[in-house]
Amino acid sequence: MNAPVKDLVSPTWTDVGAVSDIPVRGARRAPTARGAIAIFRTGDGRLFALKDACPHKGGPLSQGIVHGHAVACPLHNWSIDLATGEPLGADRGKGCAAVVPLQVREGRILVGIG
Template identity: 55%
Template structure:
């Protein structure tokens, strides 16, 4: 079961940019790609806890601003020689609005 919440308009996030959504479980980075795809990841790099929301978006990847670790936003997996992963969360766009599955975010943080 899911519980989608509206976090704002797609146009509130610049292309290749991010927005941070604060939840009871921590911060979620919501990214918009050049092609208007949206992705939601925990806003914390597993390497040195860098804020991924401040990273560089390229294609469906984001580069951490602290040490250039690259993560695939589809899977959360580190790319190249880097190791680790970032939790990802369901996000979608309907009628120009970004929706997040807040129930899954809360469930993952409780695990």
């Protein structure tokens, strides 16, 4: 998994678990001091991390259905792009769930929350 260079420069990386802890087409929630993070694993094996709050009403995205590279918020079914945190479709342009830098090293998931 290649994180963008800018993300590799600054953050402190924190280990939140193994890749195999995240169900395929699913997500887990990782509470942190700065609020909960949702870690997603898509059908094609990619991992994404977003702040665990939908830009709409703050719904926990980690509880949604993961499809393609998107997650459907469990509260009102907004579809959120996992790569950008932005709502897709008709809700495009209405806010954004913060993207959390993520990298995988030796099967462990590291998130940049420093």
